[in-house]
Amino acid sequence: MIEVVCGLIRDDAGRVLACRRPPGKHLGGLWEFPGGKVEPEEDAAAALIRELQEELGITVAIESGLTPVVWDYGRGLIRLIPFLCRIASGDLHPHEHDALEWVDAASCHRLEWAAADGPILAEWIATKRVPDDQGS
């Protein structure tokens, strides 16, 4: 099982950052949450902080985890481990993606995502639907 972390980077408008994998790469042209493979002996949260620094030039603050997704693209099982996070410092400079887009719960469906991201998007959208003014 290959462990992969990914970050749902949130902004103040309730959007998350979608990143497009470049052509020629496995799943090229599809959208994903930035991240990558966890190194041996590495903690998942530390892996996410390292990957987002490498891929986007930002430091993130991790807020919480969502439910991991186990998937098989025919190259062996991966476990995709998602985290909600925010940019703590740095400006976005994509080093490994050919497009970036901030999407909300409605507009994210216009993009074609890597298949394993489907359940993560669904969970993120379901979480956002929980009213934060319950009882008031």
Ligand SMILES: Nc1nc2c([nH]c(=O)n2[C@H]2C[C@H](O)[C@@H](COP(=O)(O)OP(=O)(O)OP(=O)(O)O)O2)c(=O)[nH]1
């Ligand atoms: N980072 C990231 N990877 C994802 C997502 N969804 C998804 O299916 N993946 C898959 C794509 C790859 O098969 C695997 C790891 O991605 P990666 O970005 O670290 O690795 P890579 O492209 O260098 O992979 P590879 O070509 O060396 O196999 O996880 C996602 O939202 N973010």
